[in-house]
Amino acid sequence: MSKLRRTALLATAFLAFTTLAEAAPQHGIAMLGEPALPPDFKHLPYANPDAPQGGDLRQAVTGSFDSVNPFIVKGQSAMGPRTYVFESLLGRNWDEPFSLYGLLAETIDVSDDRQTFTFKIRPDAKFSDGTPVTAADVVFSMETLRDKGRPNFKNSYSKITKAETPDEHTVTFHQEAGDRELPLIMGLMPIFPRAQWQDKDFAQTTLDPLMGSGPYVMEKIKAGETITYRRNPDYWGKDLPIGKGLWNFDTVRFDYYRDANAAFEAFKSGLADVRIETDPKRWNTGYDFPAVKDGKITLEKVEQKTPAPASGFIFNTRRPIFEDPRVREALVMAFDFEWANANLFSNAYHRTYGYYGGSELSSEGKPVDDAEKAVLGDALAKLRPDFVDGSYRLPVSDGSGRDRKLLRKAVALLAEAGWTMSDKGLVNAKGEPFSFTILVKDRDQEKIALHYQRTLAAIGITATVRIIDAAQFTALQNTYDYDMIPATWFNSLSPGNEQVLYFGSEGRTVQGTRNYPGIADPAVDHAIQSMLDAKTREDFVAAVRAEDRLLTSGFYMVPLYDAGGQWVARWNTIGRPDAQPLTGFEATTLWRNK
Numbered sequence: 001m002s003k004l005r006r007t008a009l010l011a012t013a014f015l016a017f018t019t020l021a022e023a024a025p026q027h028g029i030a031m032l033g034e035p036a037l038p039p040d041f042k043h044l045p046y047a048n049p050d051a052p053q054g055g056d057l058r059q060a061v062t063g064s065f066d067s068v069n070p071f072i073v074k075g076q077s078a079m080g081p082r083t084y085v086f087e088s089l090l091g092r093n094w095d096e097p098f099s100l101y102g103l104l105a106e107t108i109d110v111s112d113d114r115q116t117f118t119f120k121i122r123p124d125a126k127f128s129d130g131t132p133v134t135a136a137d138v139v140f141s142m143e144t145l146r147d148k149g150r151p152n153f154k155n156s157y158s159k160i161t162k163a164e165t166p167d168e169h170t171v172t173f174h175q176e177a178g179d180r181e182l183p184l185i186m187g188l189m190p191i192f193p194r195a196q197w198q199d200k201d202f203a204q205t206t207l208d209p210l211m212g213s214g215p216y217v218m219e220k221i222k223a224g225e226t227i228t229y230r231r232n233p234d235y236w237g238k239d240l241p242i243g244k245g246l247w248n249f250d251t252v253r254f255d256y257y258r259d260a261n262a263a264f265e266a267f268k269s270g271l272a273d274v275r276i277e278t279d280p281k282r283w284n285t286g287y288d289f290p291a292v293k294d295g296k297i298t299l300e301k302v303e304q305k306t307p308a309p310a311s312g313f314i315f316n317t318r319r320p321i322f323e324d325p326r327v328r329e330a331l332v333m334a335f336d337f338e339w340a341n342a343n344l345f346s347n348a349y350h351r352t353y354g355y356y357g358g359s360e361l362s363s364e365g366k367p368v369d370d371a372e373k374a375v376l377g378d379a380l381a382k383l384r385p386d387f388v389d390g391s392y393r394l395p396v397s398d399g400s401g402r403d404r405k406l407l408r409k410a411v412a413l414l415a416e417a418g419w420t421m422s423d424k425g426l427v428n429a430k431g432e433p434f435s436f437t438i439l440v441k442d443r444d445q446e447k448i449a450l451h452y453q454r455t456l457a458a459i460g461i462t463a464t465v466r467i468i469d470a471a472q473f474t475a476l477q478n479t480y481d482y483d484m485i486p487a488t489w490f491n492s493l494s495p496g497n498e499q500v501l502y503f504g505s506e507g508r509t510v511q512g513t514r515n516y517p518g519i520a521d522p523a524v525d526h527a528i529q530s531m532l533d534a535k536t537r538e539d540f541v542a543a544v545r546a547e548d549r550l551l552t553s554g555f556y557m558v559p560l561y562d563a564g565g566q567w568v569a570r571w572n573t574i575g576r577p578d579a580q581p582l583t584g585f586e587a588t589t590l591w592r593n594k
Helices: 001-023 080-086 135-148 151-157 182-187 260-268 280-285 325-333 336-341 370-382 404-416 443-456 470-478 498-503 522-533 537-553
Strands: 026-030 058-063 090-093 099-104 105-109 116-121 160-167 171-173 216-222 224-231 250-257 274-277 297-302 310-315 421-422 425-427 437-442 462-467 484-489 557-559 566-573
Touching: 026 105, 026 171, 026 182, 026 437, 058 260, 058 274, 099 105, 099 135, 105 182, 116 135, 135 151, 135 160, 135 171, 151 182, 151 498, 151 557, 182 404, 216 250, 260 274, 260 443, 325 404, 325 437, 325 557, 336 443, 370 537, 404 421, 404 537, 437 470, 443 462, 443 484, 498 522, 498 537, 522 537
Parallel strands: 058 250, 437 462, 437 484
Antiparallel strands: 026 099, 090 099, 105 116, 116 171, 160 171, 216 224, 224 250, 274 566, 297 566, 310 484, 310 557, 421 425
């Protein structure tokens, strides 16, 4: 080797070492750009650091539960464990698209390529029994969730190629996948004590209290009825800026009711303190009882600055009846939103469009630009012109509940797909009738499904509406054993790895994901990967819009509706800060007025 070449190599190695050595531990991390809050921030912008302390918060929820482990596929978990009991290395500021700050970890140190990242655990971080949180607990949590947890954990944590624990308070993760979101995902990993799980099967449901390092401990658990969390007076992190002004109650309780009507009656009678209303008719006409008139209850619509929920009746394309996109588009045409909104919902709803409605990430009304063309590649040629130029709009009916013009278009599309009218209704070439079942889990879902059923009957389709309990619904949903179900995806301003579980091809066969439609499209997979690889905001937005355009043009759901915010009712014994995060109502910021 020549002296000149040897010198050049040594210089390169020195520069690489210097770059690595100069990488300084940080107080936080953002997916794109820099965190908004400085290292010396005092509290989150939507928290009241002077909030009164004490009392209880009671919430009425619907359904049931048979487990307190929310991290596994099996069972129906109770509300609250992840929020109140389990902490992560970093905590989220819900007033930013995706930024995290120190919680169990004091700092995070990330290489420029994000292939290596180190968390420094706070020496005073403790589980609720007083034992310290160690690097060994962090690695144990990762391995357990990866091997026995829900598919989203396996999908992300399997990318870790090596975990190092040079001391009790330091853990370094390595990856080779180039996943720029992975340091943040690992920062949000729930941490639990290795000692509690040494002789237990993590993959099985349990009603035994679980231990974490969070501000509360599980106190009272009664399967399917109630769960109570009691504040830990010795909580190690009570003075951390990330939690200042949160966790203001001595106890937090969730009581379970059979349906939304029963939960509403519980709130009305004072058995629950706050309620997020989902029924517009009830919101407009049901809150006229004495406590509201007397000013004892506050009603407010809380603005959300995140994408509108993507809500719809989901086609299970694993079923042959829904394989053809022309069939799916025809059934989208047959849903009369205008009639339902006027007659069932007092015109309170907006129509759902796509998966990122109302945000810059949405493809609605936007033509494909050069950046998005680069993401779409060969898939661009397969898109219809109205999706390419952004002119596609959902059909708008005359509000009659039987718009003949739209129904004729739907029938024509069905005919193209091989379905024709007969004295048996709509049949295929084999004479088999077009029939399927819509599974629902409550009366509100049943109401809109029955409306849809009536419209479908007008074009010869038999849709059976079947209501089942929440546990059955979850079991069938997790195994994709349904024809059609109502479902909602709540996307953020910083979508990432969860999109693989929502719409990635593996989810067509791997159980327990949220790929309810059974999408298996390489173009969608590529758009998601482009989203994960993006280093600039421009590239990121282009990738998300490409994903949204592909999903919307695939007609994987009958789009339903959203309220354009949250309808929140609370007894005036409960206070909240003036500021709200991007995500809207946040129960962890509430307090009981003195």
